[in-house]
Amino acid sequence: MIDIKELKKDFGKISVLKGVNLSINEGEVVVIIGPSGSGKSTILRCINYLEQPTGGEIIVDGISLNSETNVDLVRKEVGMVFQRFHLFPHMTALENIMLAPMKVRKLSREQAEEEARQLLAKVGLSEKADQYPEKLSGGQQQRVAIARALAMKPKIMLFDEPTSALDPEMVKEVLNVMKALAKEGMTMVVVTHEMGFAREVATRVAFVDEGKILELATPEELFTNPKHARTKEFLSKIS
Amino acid sequence: MNLDFSVVFKVLPLLLEGAAVTVEITALSVGFGFIIGMLVGVARLAKMRPLKWLAMIYIDFIRGTPLLVQIFLIYFALPMITGTRIDPFFAAITACSINSGAYIAEIFRAGIQSIDKGQIEAGRSLGLNWFQTMRYVVMPQAFKRVIPPLGNEFIAMLKDSSLVSVIGFEELTRRGQLIIAKTYSSFEIWMAVAILYLIMTLTISRLVAYLERRYNVDDRH
Numbered sequence: 001m002i003d004i005k006e007l008k009k010d011f012g013k014i015s016v017l018k019g020v021n022l023s024i025n026e027g028e029v030v031v032i033i034g035p036s037g038s039g040k041s042t043i044l045r046c047i048n049y050l051e052q053p054t055g056g057e058i059i060v061d062g063i064s065l066n067s068e069t070n071v072d073l074v075r076k077e078v079g080m081v082f083q084r085f086h087l088f089p090h091m092t093a094l095e096n097i098m099l100a101p102m103k104v105r106k107l108s109r110e111q112a113e114e115e116a117r118q119l120l121a122k123v124g125l126s127e128k129a130d131q132y133p134e135k136l137s138g139g140q141q142q143r144v145a146i147a148r149a150l151a152m153k154p155k156i157m158l159f160d161e162p163t164s165a166l167d168p169e170m171v172k173e174v175l176n177v178m179k180a181l182a183k184e185g186m187t188m189v190v191v192t193h194e195m196g197f198a199r200e201v202a203t204r205v206a207f208v209d210e211g212k213i214l215e216l217a218t219p220e221e222l223f224t225n226p227k228h229a230r231t232k233e234f235l236s237k238i239s
Numbered sequence: 240m241n242l243d244f245s246v247v248f249k250v251l252p253l254l255l256e257g258a259a260v261t262v263e264i265t266a267l268s269v270g271f272g273f274i275i276g277m278l279v280g281v282a283r284l285a286k287m288r289p290l291k292w293l294a295m296i297y298i299d300f301i302r303g304t305p306l307l308v309q310i311f312l313i314y315f316a317l318p319m320i321t322g323t324r325i326d327p328f329f330a331a332i333t334a335c336s337i338n339s340g341a342y343i344a345e346i347f348r349a350g351i352q353s354i355d356k357g358q359i360e361a362g363r364s365l366g367l368n369w370f371q372t373m374r375y376v377v378m379p380q381a382f383k384r385v386i387p388p389l390g391n392e393f394i395a396m397l398k399d400s401s402l403v404s405v406i407g408f409e410e411l412t413r414r415g416q417l418i419i420a421k422t423y424s425s426f427e428i429w430m431a432v433a434i435l436y437l438i439m440t441l442t443i444s445r446l447v448a449y450l451e452r453r454y455n456v457d458d459r460h
Binding site: 050090 | 366379
């Protein structure tokens with residue numbers, strides 16, 4: 001589903017990704033962990049071209065990311081959820097979800113609204129349809145953001161530290177939505193510090209440090225029997 | 240020196256007519272300037288290099304040369320190329336609109352750049368193209384932020400529009416000149432003209448402050 005080969009990314013003189021290789025199958029949930037600044041978010045952002053790779057190749061669902069039109073094609077198939085939600089503040093929750101389906105998928109207003117209401121129900125926020133983002137809690141905003149991404153009917157969902165900006169009591173409601181999504185068979189790539197989620201939901205966990213994937217294994221293997229010294233060190237610090 | 244302000248009351252209707260023309264030319268120029276400024280402001284931030292450069296050349300040229308010279312260029316120099324005389328009204332509106340457009344373009348650029356980059360990323364990641372992201376996500380948010388500087392631009396244009404008196408276009412300043420040519424009451428008339436400008440600018444700044452308050456309330460949705 002996603003094929004990343006020798007992905008490199010420099011910011012000026014700083015090399016953030018130094019050759020990342022990762023293959024993700026359909027229906028997989030790959031969780032990327034690692035210390036901050038290791039480049040895990042950059043990998044995610046390269047997948048839908050929010051960052052332009054300096055080198056290497058990314059193929060998403062058979063489409064190679066190399067021209068502007070392909071980038072638009074890929075973005076239609078890949079949904080993204082951000083750490084800081086980035087809901088559109090001048091639109092209600094419902095309008096946030098309806099915008100892209102109407103403008104990109106060219107749905108009628110009625111059809112877009114019907115789908116948007118179903119998605120809001122799915123993330124448990126039917127009664128918040130007409131609220132503006134500012135009136136919602138962080139957890140609620142993030143669930144609307146997930147619904148907004150799902151409205152494009154993506155084949156792949158990317159989550160960039162989706163719970164890092166949330167108060168602790170709201171983390172669970174967002175993780176529950178993500179778990180439900182994984183159960184439905186959505187292909188997901190998740191950058192997170194929530195090791196419980198990784199253990200429970202991930203098919204594989206990737207440990208990233210200094211711009212490389214140092215270890216890639218099933219959660220049982222990686223958490224109970226880490227091979228790499230850096231992985232052991234990281235895991236011992238966070239648990 | 241004998242000052243006689245009764246002359247002001249005699250010619251007040253004439254001056255008020257001039258003031259109305261000043262408001263008209265300002266409103267038209269800032270109106271056209273708004274459209275020009277919005278497009279050029281967006282073009283200034285476009286990824287397409289030639290578009291960006293064109294926008295920059297326009298903004299730099301207009302902001303780097305006096306409005307008076309721009310008025311002369313359009314009223315006197317342009318007809319030498321085209322071969323047809325231009326009506327002073329048309330020349331005045333054109334010069335002021337083009338001038339205002341450059342300043343408003345910079346206002347829009349600043350307004351757009353003040354919007355969180357995450358908003359653009361969210362729009363693009365949903366599959367909206369750059370133009371759609373601008374139109375539906377960024378611009379509606381930028382509009383609220385450009386109201387105060389737009390108000391300032393309106394006030395600046397209202398005062399600068401007095402420059403079109405030099406091509407004989409009869410707005411408030413030109414009316415004042417013509418009345419003085421007949422009555423010789425320089426001080427009284429220029430004072431009256433100044434006070435009329437002041438009344439107009441103060442009214443506009445109050446109006447802008449009101450709009451700002453109203454939109455700030457809306458912002459708290």
